[in-house]
Amino acid sequence: MKNLIKILAVFIFCTVFKAQQTEVSVIKYEDLEKRIQQEKDKLLVVNFWSTTCGPCVKELPHFMEVNAEFSGNQKFKMILVSLDRLADKERVLKFIKNKNLSAEVLLLDDIKRMNTWIPKFEKDWDGNIPVTLFYKNGVKVHFNDGEMSKTDLEKRIKENLQ
Template structure:
């Protein structure tokens, strides 16, 4: 009789443990879904419509790269703006100028490590002499660079931002 009780107890514990393990695996799958596995690549002609929308939103478009120290330093400010101003019709777009061959090895792991929530796209266009001047005639091509725009106003910034300066500039578009 004692052996039967021990066996049934063992069987019960084993079944409950398996059920918990299955639950843990489901949680892991949820986490995996949150991990970014690809980044959409755009030519400049494909990206251009995202830089010229005429709806009721205000857009912040930041040109950056994982290899650019000042770009990486300011990314948390864009993320904070994206989160804090989402209910005010503000959308952040992070345009990576990373090398296309390094998307899988550098860009995607970077996005996941930093837990970037803003939309990230890759500008993969070798005609930088064309698109740099088209984005802003005074842009030297240096990054970080940012455009803030809405249907009424547009401003280009070839500079790094701290949070307060970025928020102040954005507020001028929301009035």
Template structure:
């Protein structure tokens, strides 16, 4: 029995390590836009956050719970877009591991043009984070400015799946 438990623990540990990223993709706004376009056959949840944003960090466990729930759904994808600075890339990777983030995380390194691309995502976005944008079939279907509860996140996804 002890051997079975030990094997199970080893298996779970390996699965967690496999699910986490070992490196982070760094993209520009245009590359992120293309990435969103590539996922147009899915309900796509794009969350803009940073490791230094308390409300962002607070809501991430809800996002991971919901991401795990829909992980096997081929019509669903979650993308976490870090707005941390490029020089903080290692800190973001450590954060991903420490917080067990299983959704894909990318780093948007386009701070200098922030005033240009923010309004292209949403004309009413004032630049504050967290922000979550929901897409279905490549079209934006919902914009949430501020922290989301697990219930609100799940309800919004369910409405658009």
């Protein structure tokens, strides 16, 4: 009976949160920077990832669970910034569908200028992913280098939503 309830819960979760992107916006660094500043009234969680990054793929289900948990809060928003190549845009779209990504996904097509924009996000960022940045009212409040557990992600969000 417990297994049946779990299966039903997963089915309902997937059905309710099936609102997925059918297109991925391709942006440059400046566009992302503007986007972060536009979300001044929110806690914005920005995760940099790639479909070919094992730790990124591993942490994304936790991010989707947490995104679903806080999605009703008007003061919260999550954006997943893919660092896949522009040529791999279709793979990113398939990944969104296959992994049921419910947060907004953007494709950052600015690989040639990585050494310019990475330090603008965080001086201590060495370019490895996954990386998660937290902005409150347009100001960076936390930088997480590496994979985040669901518990750590929830804790950081709860601390900054107050």
